[in-house]
Amino acid sequence: MGSGRLYAAVAAGGFRRYATYRAATLAGVFTNTVFGVILVYTYLALWDEKPHLGGYDQAQAVTYVWLGQCLYSTLAIQGGGAEKDLMDRIRTGEIAVDLYRPADLQLWWLASDLGRSMFQLIGRGVIPFAFGALFFPMALPTDVMSWAALLVALFLAMLVSFGIRYLAALSAFWLMDGQGISQAVMILGIFCSGMVLPLNAFPGVFGDIVRVLPWAAQLQMPADVLMGRTDPLGAYAFQAVWAVVLLAAGRLLQSAATRRVVVQGG
């Protein structure tokens, strides 16, 4: 019970930390809204040319764009969440302090990242989404159940997102410099999450592959759950399997890393 409170406090800390930067949050809202508008116009032109691309109609494509802008920083799709701090701590050697704490390393960072996600969802995600709904035709469900289903999918997406970035961060134990990995996280995140184009509009075998990768759990699944285009239970199963696999791999890598940790002297 006591440890549950600890992680809740860590999560609250993550939330508060990002809530402190109000100007940065407003700036982020503005940027996501501008990018959303640009993307919506290009998608509308694309769907004009080819209606029902990827099985979406225009309103669904627009909804997809705005959900993407809403989740961009929530799920740290191009990186920049807890894994960035963790990499820094590994590089500077401060990780040694974390390893002495009477708390689980992975759970600690997961809690902190979930707090960050929650703040980004409320502080940065909701307004661009609402702006989109106000000024563009969107395919939004009217029943409460679909929205509740979305929330579950979002929570699972947060776990998968953290799972990927935690693995990336741990690689710093071997590589020391996180720049290359951060770049890989960024490229794969933007491309394979479907920020460029919905994954169901990717052609051929290429499309089949990206749709089973863990990144599909981040934007494609929540979008399809919200618009009722997929059975929520199937989507949850897909997300949960990837979350378990990634978090377990993170655990394994963590124990391998901490056994060989050599603390950098400053």
Next chain:
Amino acid sequence: MWIRSAMTYRTSFVVTVFGNLAVTGLDFVGILLMFSQVDSLGGWTLPEIAFLYGLSVTSFGIADLVLGSMDVLGSRIRDGSFDILLVRPAPVLAQIGADHFALRRLGRITQGAVVLVWALTAVDVDWSVAKVLLVPVMVVSGAVIFSAVFVAGAAFQIYAQDASEVQNAFTYGGTTLLQYPPAVFGKDFVRGVTFMLPLAFVNWVPASYVLGRPYPLELPGWVAFVSPLVAVGCCALAGLAWRAGLGSYRSTGS
């Protein structure tokens, strides 16, 4: 100094240049993906859109190479180290440009140039002397216009302090916008980026002349050649904004 520091780790430098190429190339991969499904977008073919893309990314890449360090400004203001720049006997703007000067940004220029060269060979254009000359003029004036946006954004950061992302909306947002033909966007939107923030002069207007496309907003024919003038005007305005920003700067005192 920043170049030498980057060159110390040669492999790492090469890897980051390639990484940069890949990151910026994603936009174009996205466009290619779209064209795997359709033959035209807003009535423009792939080589024509590649032409817009190459112009926009190359111009932006040059501006980013020279002034892209502007995002560091916000954190410098926050931690108080901006004051150091003010007391040094060199123009503040030049110092910020040199601050964290990153040669890896060559990746973006390379990628834009490659797409531009391919587009030039692939577009179906009746080349005349004026059209040929207009291409380098577009790249240079585009770079100057984007630079002005960077400087104006930096001036805004002095007021807003912790809002470097607003600048991203105009710089990165601007270059993304210009990768698609104007016909894709709503009329009011196009009006905004023609008359208020004149990004349309980076490529939309002059490229319409080169490709023989109707001008956005039915502008008169001669506007295809005013990009350098627009660029000079933007610089003057950005310079004023920068001076006003510096004048209003108050140190955090830390």
